[in-house]
Amino acid sequence: MNAASSIAQYIQEQSVRVERELETSIPSTWSVPVALRESMMYSLMAGGKRLRPILVLAAAEAVGGREDAAMPVALAIEMIHTYSLIHDDLPAMDNDDLRRGKPTNHKVYGEAMAILAGDALLTHAFFMIVQAARSCGVSGDTVADIVEELSVLAGAPGMVGGQAADMLGEQGVTKLEELEYIHLHKTSDLIVFSLKAGGRIGGASASQLAALEKFGTCLGLAFQIQDDILDLVGEEQKLGKPVQSDVKQQKVTYPFFIGMEASLAKVEQLTQEARSALLAADIPQPERLLALADFLMKRDH
Ligand code: GRG
Numbered sequence: 001m002n003a004a005s006s007i008a009q010y011i012q013e014q015s016v017r018v019e020r021e022l023e024t025s026i027p028s029t030w031s032v033p034v035a036l037r038e039s040m041m042y043s044l045m046a047g048g049k050r051l052r053p054i055l056v057l058a059a060a061e062a063v064g065g066r067e068d069a070a071m072p073v074a075l076a077i078e079m080i081h082t083y084s085l086i087h088d089d090l091p092a093m094d095n096d097d098l099r100r101g102k103p104t105n106h107k108v109y110g111e112a113m114a115i116l117a118g119d120a121l122l123t124h125a126f127f128m129i130v131q132a133a134r135s136c137g138v139s140g141d142t143v144a145d146i147v148e149e150l151s152v153l154a155g156a157p158g159m160v161g162g163q164a165a166d167m168l169g170e171q172g173v174t175k176l177e178e179l180e181y182i183h184l185h186k187t188s189d190l191i192v193f194s195l196k197a198g199g200r201i202g203g204a205s206a207s208q209l210a211a212l213e214k215f216g217t218c219l220g221l222a223f224q225i226q227d228d229i230l231d232l233v234g235e236e237q238k239l240g241k242p243v244q245s246d247v248k249q250q251k252v253t254y255p256f257f258i259g260m261e262a263s264l265a266k267v268e269q270l271t272q273e274a275r276s277a278l279l280a281a282d283i284p285q286p287e288r289l290l291a292l293a294d295f296l297m298k299r300d301h
Contacts, residue, residue, distance in 0.1 A: 065202020
């Protein structure tokens with residue numbers, strides 16, 4: 001089996017594991033209004049690459065930790081990511097009709113329920129992280145570090161801040177640095193969180209965490225530039241969302257600023273930078289993370 005097909009198989013197997021756990025992640029004994037539970041589960045189980053939870057599991061493995069102990073945090077980050085997609089699709093934000101190949105949450109459940117489903121998924125992520133201590137033997141201190149970092153990287157100085165900067169700057173972004181700020185927070189921060197949280201659960205040292213952070217920052221930026229590229233040249237069916245939406249919304253993107261060829265080269269350069277950061281650190285099993293970086297650089301959805 002060549003490297004590309006074995007990492008594709010790894011992604012497939014891990015996403016099946018993650019999805020199985022997501023199915024039962026909201027306790028069935030909880031009294032939750034039926035429409036709210038359905039709306040949360042609709043988006044949570046709508047597919048998607050499950051990239052962020054896979055990065056949590058792969059980072060734990062890379063530093064020699066237990067993957068099963070990392071699962072609650074893997075589920076948590078997918079909940080945060082899913083809430084952000086539901087809210088991003090709302091009429092007040094991107095006003096999209098299609099996500100993950102299906103009608104967006106508000107198209108099915110209405111705006112009020114979509115907002116609440118997002119709110120509830122965000123809140124449930126913190127419940128999930130605590131379960132790493134309650135059921136998987138992760139120390140209270142490690143859980144506190146993970147909760148603190150998630151509050152920053154998913155919050156105002158992180159993903160929400162990146163989204164706010166995107167909204168405030170729409171069409172007015174005139175410098176590449178402004179666009180990079182948006183990408184680093186809107187996209188990279190959750191990827192950095194995933195890698196460091198997996199590392200923390202695996203007992204990573206400060207220098208290993210620093211390497212995972214650099215790896216995630218470069219990977220996240222490469223991932224977003226690839227997203228901008230796919231919006232221009234990708235296929236709607238594979239992406240599960242409309243293409244050319246950045247052009248239609250007159251969004252300023254990497255290809256808009258530096259052109260397609262330079263954007264492709266930037267994705268490659270950032271992937272190399274990510275690889276070098278990981279290889280320079282003393283990480284016992286970096287192979288899976290390196291293969292994931294290569295796979296993402298070549299992705300078509
Ligand atoms: C509304 C608070 C708030 C934040 C929104 C995630 C996000 C921030 C906006 C969505 C639009 C977008 C292009 C975000 C950049 C991150 C990104 C590329 C998201 C898509 O992630 P994938 O490709 O999606 O991993 P799947 O569906 O595969 O999980």
